[in-house]
Structures are given as structure tokens and as C-alpha cells.
Amino acid sequence: MSPIIDRRANDRHRSAINQQRFLRRYRAQVREAVARAITGRKIAEADRDASISIPARDLHEPVFSHGAGGRREVVLPGNREYVAGDEIVRPQGGLARGAGGGASPDGEGEDAFRFHLSREEFLDFFFEDMALPDMVKTQLTVIAQAKRVPGGYRTYGSPSNLAVARTMRGSLARRLALSATERARVREIDEELETLAPGDPRAAQLQAERGSMIAGIAQIPFIDSFDLRYRNRVVQPREIAQAVMFCIMDVSGSMDENRKDLAKRFFILLHLFLLRNYERIEIVFVRHHSSAKVVDEDEFFHSTESGGTVVSGALALTLSEIGERFPVEQWNVYVAQASDGDNWDDDSPRCRDLLVNELLPRVQYFTYVEINDAEPQNLWMRYEEARAVRRNLALGRVRERADIYPVLRELFAKKRKV
Amino acid sequence: MATPVLTPAQLEPRFDGPIPSVLPRQLVRPLPGGSEWTFELVERYEREIARVAGQYRLDTYPNQIEIISAEQMMDAYAFNGMPVGYIHWSFGKRFLTTEQHYKRGHMGLAYEIVINSNPCIAYLMEENTLAMQAIVVAHASYGHNSFFKGNYLFRTWTQPDAIIDYLVFARRYIAACEQRYGTLEVERVLDACHALANLGVDRYKRPQKRSLAQEQSLQKEREALLQAQVNELWRTLPRREPDEKPEPERAFPPEPQENLLYFVEKHAPVLEPWQREIARIVRKLAQYFYPQRQTQVMNEGWATFWHYTIMQTLYDEGLLPDSVMMEILHSHTNVIAQPGFDHDRYGGINSYALGFAMYRDIRRICESPTDEDRRWFPDFAGSDWRETLDFAMRNFKDESFIAQFLSPGLMREFRLFCVVDDDQAQKLKVSAIHDDSGYRLVRDTLARQFALSEREPNIQVVSVDVSGDRSLTLRHYRQNRRPLANTYKDVMKHLAALWGFTVRLETVNEDGSIESTHECRVEKRKGTAQPDAAAWALTDAFR
Numbered sequence: 001m002s003p004i005i006d007r008r009a010n011d012r013h014r015s016a017i018n019q020q021r022f023l024r025r026y027r028a029q030v031r032e033a034v035a036r037a038i039t040g041r042k043i044a045e046a047d048r049d050a051s052i053s054i055p056a057r058d059l060h061e062p063v064f065s066h067g068a069g070g071r072r073e074v075v076l077p078g079n080r081e082y083v084a085g086d087e088i089v090r091p092q093g094g095l096a097r098g099a100g101g102g103a104s105p106d107g108e109g110e111d112a113f114r115f116h117l118s119r120e121e122f123l124d125f126f127f128e129d130m131a132l133p134d135m136v137k138t139q140l141t142v143i144a145q146a147k148r149v150p151g152g153y154r155t156y157g158s159p160s161n162l163a164v165a166r167t168m169r170g171s172l173a174r175r176l177a178l179s180a181t182e183r184a185r186v187r188e189i190d191e192e193l194e195t196l197a198p199g200d201p202r203a204a205q206l207q208a209e210r211g212s213m214i215a216g217i218a219q220i221p222f223i224d225s226f227d228l229r230y231r232n233r234v235v236q237p238r239e240i241a242q243a244v245m246f247c248i249m250d251v252s253g254s255m256d257e258n259r260k261d262l263a264k265r266f267f268i269l270l271h272l273f274l275l276r277n278y279e280r281i282e283i284v285f286v287r288h289h290s291s292a293k294v295v296d297e298d299e300f301f302h303s304t305e306s307g308g309t310v311v312s313g314a315l316a317l318t319l320s321e322i323g324e325r326f327p328v329e330q331w332n333v334y335v336a337q338a339s340d341g342d343n344w345d346d347d348s349p350r351c352r353d354l355l356v357n358e359l360l361p362r363v364q365y366f367t368y369v370e371i372n373d374a375e376p377q378n379l380w381m382r383y384e385e386a387r388a389v390r391r392n393l394a395l396g397r398v399r400e401r402a403d404i405y406p407v408l409r410e411l412f413a414k415k416r417k418v
Numbered sequence: 419m420a421t422p423v424l425t426p427a428q429l430e431p432r433f434d435g436p437i438p439s440v441l442p443r444q445l446v447r448p449l450p451g452g453s454e455w456t457f458e459l460v461e462r463y464e465r466e467i468a469r470v471a472g473q474y475r476l477d478t479y480p481n482q483i484e485i486i487s488a489e490q491m492m493d494a495y496a497f498n499g500m501p502v503g504y505i506h507w508s509f510g511k512r513f514l515t516t517e518q519h520y521k522r523g524h525m526g527l528a529y530e531i532v533i534n535s536n537p538c539i540a541y542l543m544e545e546n547t548l549a550m551q552a553i554v555v556a557h558a559s560y561g562h563n564s565f566f567k568g569n570y571l572f573r574t575w576t577q578p579d580a581i582i583d584y585l586v587f588a589r590r591y592i593a594a595c596e597q598r599y600g601t602l603e604v605e606r607v608l609d610a611c612h613a614l615a616n617l618g619v620d621r622y623k624r625p626q627k628r629s630l631a632q633e634q635s636l637q638k639e640r641e642a643l644l645q646a647q648v649n650e651l652w653r654t655l656p657r658r659e660p661d662e663k664p665e666p667e668r669a670f671p672p673e674p675q676e677n678l679l680y681f682v683e684k685h686a687p688v689l690e691p692w693q694r695e696i697a698r699i700v701r702k703l704a705q706y707f708y709p710q711r712q713t714q715v716m717n718e719g720w721a722t723f724w725h726y727t728i729m730q731t732l733y734d735e736g737l738l739p740d741s742v743m744m745e746i747l748h749s750h751t752n753v754i755a756q757p758g759f760d761h762d763r764y765g766g767i768n769s770y771a772l773g774f775a776m777y778r779d780i781r782r783i784c785e786s787p788t789d790e791d792r793r794w795f796p797d798f799a800g801s802d803w804r805e806t807l808d809f810a811m812r813n814f815k816d817e818s819f820i821a822q823f824l825s826p827g828l829m830r831e832f833r834l835f836c837v838v839d840d841d842q843a844q845k846l847k848v849s850a851i852h853d854d855s856g857y858r859l860v861r862d863t864l865a866r867q868f869a870l871s872e873r874e875p876n877i878q879v880v881s882v883d884v885s886g887d888r889s890l891t892l893r894h895y896r897q898n899r900r901p902l903a904n905t906y907k908d909v910m911k912h913l914a915a916l917w918g919f920t921v922r923l924e925t926v927n928e929d930g931s932i933e934s935t936h937e938c939r940v941e942k943r944k945g946t947a948q949p950d951a952a953a954w955a956l957t958d959a960f961r
Contacts, residue, residue: 001464002559005482006485008487015492015509015510017505017510018508018511019510020510023510024507025507051518061508061613064616064903064906067903067904068841069899069901070840070841070897070898070900071898073863074836074863074867075864076834077756077758078760082835082851083853084850084851084856086848087846087847088847090845113511113515115511115514116517116521
């Protein structure tokens with residue numbers, strides 16, 4: 001009889017290292033593919049695992065093989081109507097495909113190589129060019145566990161959790177309880193001995209009995225496994241907290257695809273951050289050019305419009321949304337605004353006033369990124385004035401992906417202490 | 419109106435006639451059925467299968483059956499089914515492909531993988547049902563196993579006792595090289611060697627058997643020795659006493675060499691010893707898989723024939739419950755399906771189907787030959803089927819097996835026909851079909867279709883310019899005007915990286931004319947040890 005061995009408990013994923021090698025080798029292509037995937041994703045779904053495809057020709061493993069052309073003769077199964085000498089119009093792609101299993105690697109073959117990235121791998125690539133500090137990367141990648149808090153004692157556990165004082169208390173109680181009869185008898189004997197006249201023959205007998213009682217008490221174990229107590233920890237669900245995130249973006253003609261992509265990454269990063277801190281997150285998309293409107297995500301990123309830019313409209317709309325749907329007693333409000341910095345000159349002071357007097361007192365945090373290479377314009381100036389008054393406003397000018405994180409740095413740093 | 423109901427009494431066996439010599443099914447207690455397998459059940463099935471295999475005189479290595487999970491199966495896929503493999507990105511790529519296909523339901527995983535080792539290791543998937551475990555034990559542990567042990571190619575080219583040790587050695591050696599020379603350097607060498615792996619096969623010399631310890635000590639010796647020899651070959655320092663008259667130039671290599679990787683390993687001028695060793699590892703593994711590539715039809719057909727025959731025997735003995743047998747037949751039928759060429763799911767000729775049909779056909783020709791069979795196979799029609807089958811399994815490869823044993827009856831059954839695809843003709847032409855005038859052509863063509871020498875281009879090393887620019891010249895012997903696939907340029911780059919100097923590719927046409935096809939020059943890399951760098955420097959200084 002042959003031995004049958006259960007190997008299922010052996011290490012799985014022995015090819016993990018080979019996969020890492022693969023990803024490292026095609027880092028550039030994978031990163032590109034991840035960037036494409038991000039573009040197609042909703043902000044709230046940015047941190048999912050993904051099927052990624054990269055061009056297959058890049059990872060071709062070349063060997064010498066026959067190419068198409070020349071004369072070849074193949075045998076095929078399933079003849080129905082042909083007889084020798086028949087001629088057949090050459091089908092597209094070739095009739096002799098795969099005959100004999102020797103399909104040539106260049107003849108057929110998909111143009112894309114698809115594979116799967118886990119959530120962690122995906123985020124790793126997403127973060128790669130955004131220059132996040134490692135600590136923040138881990139912070140965002142690890143799915144927050146529910147908290148474990150002390151929760152009384154239990155009778156089993158690991159030695160490191162032994163509650164010594166509790167155990168000793170139990171031990172004492174047990175010893176007292178188990179020796180109660182003996183101790184009572186000893187007390188009786190002591191009383192009796194006192195009443196006896198010296199030289200009474202019963203005294204020796206009582207002394208012997210007393211001795212055996214004392215020995216009995218001594219035999220009770222000082223500590224028993226019954227006494228052991230371990231500190232217990234219970235899993236406490238995270239506090240139920242909800243947050244609403246307003247994404248405000250300028251969609252006037254000057255915001256091109258590249259700028260929108262930067263804005264999207266900025267929103268995703270903020271959302272990932274909120275995801276760690278709040279149970280429930282709502283996202284509200286506010287787009288504006290000369291007028292502001294609440295839209296869905298698709299429209300937010302994809303429809304283009306032209307026209308002038310009035311920022312205050314968007315701020316006012318946000319404010320009214322907060323008032324109507326997200327009362328600040330129940331919601332933590334975060335606002336992320338992305339714009340190329342254009343605004344009507346007259347409008348910028350209004351923006352500052354709206355911020356300082358109305359919005360900033362109501363929101364947890366307001367972040368503003370200006371995606372522009374040129375000199376800052378008046379909107380930026382006014383925001384800086386607001387910043388001087390209120391601390392929960394973060395401003396940043398973004399030219400490339402690596403510029404995004406610094407804008408949020410303060411927010412991350414603040415929350416990490418909590 | 420009462421519905422007729424079968425009572426238990428009606429189900430009892432009734433003996434009306436004489437008692438048959440074989441016990442009727444109901445009197446033998448069948449093995450337990452159901453779809454869940456347990457270790458005890460697999461053991462009980464395995465014991466019965468082993469008994470039947472013994473009756474059929476299947477000669478096998480000892481078996482070792484291992485149960486693994488789907489994830490481990492995908493790992494095994496990535497390493498060509500081997501239990502150990504060295505580290506390389508291409509295995510990661512293969513794993514990702516498998517995983518993607520499997521998870522999206524594009525493909526099921528194999529029910530088993532079997533390794534040509536001694537003892538013969540078969541991996542069974544835990545997801546299999548009991549019936550599947552039974553069929554794969556018969557298929558792998560008795561079918562493939564006996565093929566590995568019996569077939570001449572495997573006997574000649576593989577060392578089942580040593581292969582696992584060698585893989586462990588390879589893994590350690592390559593890991594050590596990565597430590598010493600960096601992963602990128604090692605990867606570069608491996609990439610290049612992989613490109614040449616198919617041409618890294620000896621066809622005539624027989625390898626020796628070695629253990630891990632021997633392999634390691636030999637490797638050290640080889641390292642020193644090889645380097646010394648190579649240096650001598652490329653020696654360009656002026657001799658002390660120049661010869662009176664120059665010797666006629668010696669051609670090198672004296673004869674064309676078919677084993678490219680071996681040639682590189684032994685003669686590449688600027689490879690480091692560890693790089694030669696890596697070339698050797700890739701070459702050895704290619705050699706190990708070489709028999710498998712030549713016996714797809716025979717090997718799979720043999721295993722399929724035996725799982726079918728063993729299961730059928732167990733069923734006839736009354737040991738297999740009907741439910742299990744039904745599942746076995748269902749799965750067997752799927753395995754041997756052969757869609758026609760115009761079917762959506764046609765993917766070439768199914769090795770399982772063709773091989774299985776051929777072995778069964780041989781058995782039929784032995785047991786009940788027709789007149790046609792007697793005409794075509796006079797030497798074995800009507801002989802003992804077990805012996806004929808054993809002879810066929812031992813002494814052939816796909817190419818010769820088909821040429822020898824494919825019968826007209828089977829060609830009719832598969833409705834095989836032959837098509838000529840000539841790029842100079844407007845249309846494809848049917849050159850032969852399954853009829854009297856076509857049998858031989860169809861059979862020969864099919865046999866050639868499975869010949870490695872037809873499937874892969876014939877490329878050999880013809881010369882090295884030893885005294886000149888050290889360039890290496892390959893020749894592609896063209897057949898039927900078939901060109902090389904475009905990937906040859908990339909392969910040439912890899913070859914040039916290994917050779918260290920210019921490599922050329924020539925094409926020999928069928929009329930004997932030679933044309934130069936491709937040249938891949940090498941920029942001299944800085945920091946590469948060149949045996950005669952000092953000599954060059956000297957010459958320059960004296961100019």
C-alpha cells in the first residue's frame with residue numbers, strides 16, 4: 001500500500017517570491033496600469049484588490065520557433081465533407097491553429113496579460129509615486145482592527161496574562177475554605193485543653209488530634225490550577241462615528257484631464273484617511289464653474305464645461321448642504337477642494353469671509369489644493385489670510401503626485417496622536 | 419389505482435439459472451460511495467487499484483500520494499509541477515496567469531500532478547470528490563508511474579532518483595549566486611538561458627546519475643577546470659617561439675553542435691564560472707523535461723487507458739458502486755473528448771483522446787482483429803494484448819508510436835484529414851483523407867506533426883571565429899520555406915549576452931544556399947573580466 005500524506009498544512013504560496021520578482025521587473029507597467037485603474041474607480045472604492053492588465057509583448061519570453069509562412073501540412077480531425085484534392089478558401093487566422101499542440105507563441109497570444117493584485121499590492125503601487133512616508137502607508141494599508149480592551153478575568157489564558165494578585169486572592173480563599181473544618185476543630189481542642197487540669201490523660205490524645213489537624217491544613221496546596229486567573233480582553237467595536245466628505249472641484253475649461261487626475265488622487269487619499277477613522281462616510285461631490293451643483297461621481301469627473309469661475313458659489317452650496325443634510329452635531333465634516341486657482345477677483349474676498357465665518361467653524365478640516373504651476377493668484381492670497389485666522393485649514397500647491405501628501409501631512413500627524 | 423412499488427424482496431438477487439463463475443454484483447460488498455473522500459477511503463480504493471494494477475502486471479516505482487490544496491496546486495503549476503524550483507520572475511508570471519484564470523472560472527485546475535521521481539510523487543487536490551481521487555490515483559500513480567519507469571526516453575534521459583536532489587541543489591545554488599552577484603545579474607543570465615533552453619538538449623549522449631553531494635563537489639571542480647580551459651582556448655599572448663609556417667586554421671567547432679546551451683556553457687569566452695553553472699542548471703532541467711515533450715500522446719494515453727481499464731475491472735468485480743462509476747465515466751468522457759476542427763472548442767488534437775484511442779485500438783487488434791487489421795499489422799494482430807501494449811509503451815515516442823500503430827479504423831473514427839497550407843497557393847488544399855489512398859499520408863503527416871524536430875526549428879552552432887572577432891555563427895536549416903518567428907531577434911540578443919561577442923544567424927535554404935539573416939553585436943561591457951585584456955593593453959602600448 002502506498003503512503004498517503006496530507007500536505008495541506010504545508011506552506012502555501014511558495015511562489016510569493018517569484019510574484020514579487022515579477023512585479024518588481026514590470027514595476028513601470030504595473031504602475032501605469034494601476035494609474036489607469038484608479039481613473040476608472042470610484043473614490044470610495046479606490047482601495048480594492050484589482051485585476052490589472054499590462055501589455056503582453058513586454059513580458060514575452062522569446063524562444064526560437066517557426067513563424068507563419070512557408071509550406072506546412074497538418075492533420076485535422078472531424079472531416080465531414082472533404083475529399084482529397086478539395087480546395088478550401090484560407091480562413092482568417094489560419095486553419096491549422098494549434099495543430100499538434102505546437103502553436104507558435106507569436107502567432108496567437110493575447111495582447112494583454114491580466115493578473116490579480118491584492119488590496120495591499122494595489123495600494124502599494126498607488127502610493128508609490130505619491131511619496132507617502134512609510135508610516136502613513138502602513139497606517140492606510142492595514143485595515144483597522146477593532147480595539148481590544150481589558151474585560152475581567154478568566155480561568156485560562158497565556159502565562160503572560162496571568163493576573164497574580166487575583167490568583168493569590170483565589171488561592172487564599174480556597175485554602176481558607178478547605179481548611180475550615182480543621183481550623184474549627186483546632187479551636188475547639190485549644191479551648192478544651194485550657195479547661196483540662198494539668199496531667200489529664202485526655203490532653204495527650206487531644207494534642208495528637210490537634211497535630212493531625214494541623215498536618216491536614218498543611219497538606220492543602222498553597223496554589224492550585226483551580227486558583228489561576230488570567231486577564232481577559234474583549235473586542236470592542238470602534239465607536240460608531242460618521243463623517244461626510246465634500247469634494248469640491250473647479251470644472252471650468254482650464255482643468256484638464258491631468259489636473260483632474262491629480263485632484264482625484266488627492267480626494268482618494270483623504271478618503272482613505274477618513275476610512276480609518278470613521279465607520280461611515282458619505283461623499284458629496286460639488287462641482288462648479290460659474291455656478292455650483294451637487295452631482296454624482298461620474299458626472300463630477302467626466303463631464304466638461306466651460307465658463308468663468310466663481311468659487312464662492314460652491315462654498316455656499318456646501319454650507320447649505322451641511323445645514324440641510326449633515327447637521328454638525330451628528331456629522332464630522334471634511335471638505336477637500338481642488339482648483340486651478342482661477343477666480344473672479346471680486347469673488348475671492350467673499351470666499352475668505354465664507355470660510356472664516358461660516359464654514360471653518362463647522363468643519364473638522366478643510367483642505368485646499370491648487371493645481372497650477374503659475375504664480376498664485378488672488379484666491380490663494382485670500383485663503384492664506386483665512387489660514388492665519390483658523391488652524392483647521394490646510395493649503396497646498398500641487399504640481400505632481402508627490403506634492404499631494406504634504407498638504408495632508410498635518411492632518412495625518414494630528415490624528416496619529418489620538 | 420395502485421402504483422407499482424418495488425419491494426425489497428424484488429431487489430434481492432434471484433438465481434434461476436446455473437450459478438455464474440463470477441460472483442454477481444450484489445454478492446460482493448462494494449466499496450463505500452458518496453462524494454466526500456477521507457484518508458481511509460482513499461487508502462481502501464488505492465489498495466484495490468494497486469491489486470488490479472498488479473494483475474495487469476504494471477511495473478511501477480513505489481508511490482507516494484500527497485493531498486494538497488488548490489493554492490498549492492497553483493504553486494506546483496508555476497514550477498512545471500515540480501515540488502521545488504529556483505527563484506525567477508517567469509514562475510511568478512505563470513502563477514499569476516493560473517490564479518487569474520482559475521479565479522475567474524476560465525479553467526479548472528488539474529486533478530493531479532505527478533512527478534517522475536522515485537518514489538513517484540502524485541499530488542491530489544483536496545477539492546476532488548472520492549470518485550475523482552480514485553480515478554487520479556489510477557491515472558497518475560499507476561498509469562503515468564509505470565510509463566515513467568518503462569519508456570525508453572525516460573529511462574535514458576531522466577534520473578528519477580536524483581531529480582529532487584538536483585532541484586534542491588539548483589535552488590540553493592541560484593539563491594547563493596543572488597547573494598553574491600545580485601538578483602539582477604542572476605536574472606539576466608537566467609533570462610538568456612531560458613531563451614535557449616529548448617536548444618539545450620543532448621539527443622545522443624547519455625547523462626550520468628548523481629546525488630546532491632556529488633553534484634556539489636563536482637560543481638566546484640568544474641568551476642575551476644572550466645575557467646582554466648576557456649582561458650587556454652582564448653589565449654592570445656604571443657608564443658615564445660613562433661612557428662615557422664602558420665598552421666592551417668582549425669575550424670571550431672569541428673562539427674556543427676546542436677546543443678546551444680551546452681556549447682555556451684563550455685566555450686563562451688567571457689562567462690564567469692557561476693554563470694556557466696546556471697547555464698548548466700537550465701540545460702539539465704530542459705533535458706529532464708525533454709522526454710515529456712516527446713511523449714504527450716503516449717504518456718497521457720497510457721495513463722488514461724489504465725485508469726479506464728482499472729476502474730472498469732473494479733466495476734466488473736462489483737467493487738465500485740454505480741454512483742462512483744457514473745461519475746468516473748462522466749469525467750473520463752470529458753477528458754477524451756475530441757472536438758472537430760471546425761468546432762468552437764477545437765484546440766488541436768487532444769493527446770488524451772488520441773493516445774487512449776490508440777491503446778484501446780491496439781488491444782482490440784490483438785483480441786479481435788479484422789481482415790484489415792491483419793493486413794496492416796501482421797506482426798501483432800491476434801497476439802497477447804498485454805505484451806503488445808507493453809512493448810509499444812516501452813520502445814516508442816509519439817512520432818514513431820503514431821507511425822507504427824495508428825490504424826485505418828482509428829483514422830476513420832477520428833475522421834482525420836490532411837491539409838496543405840502553402841503561402842504560395844491561393845487556397846488550402848486537402849491532400850488526403852481517411853480512405854484507402856490516404857491512410858499512409860495521413861498517418862505519416864500526423865506522426866511528423868508530433869515530432870519535436872518538426873515542431874521546433876533546426877538551429878545549430880557552426881563556427882566560432884577563434885582567431886578573429888570571436889563571433890559565434892548559428893545556422894538555421896530551413897524546411898519547407900518556413901521562416902523563424904520574429905522572436906528570434908530577441909533570442910539572439912540573449913545569446914549575444916551570454917557569448918559576450920557578436921553572434922550571427924545564417925539561414926540554409928533547401929537548395930543549399932546560405933544567406934546571412936541576422937547579426938547581433940555586443941558592446942564591450944566595462945568591468946567584465948576579459949582573459950586577455952592585459953594582452954590588448956600591451957599591444958596598444960607598443961604601437
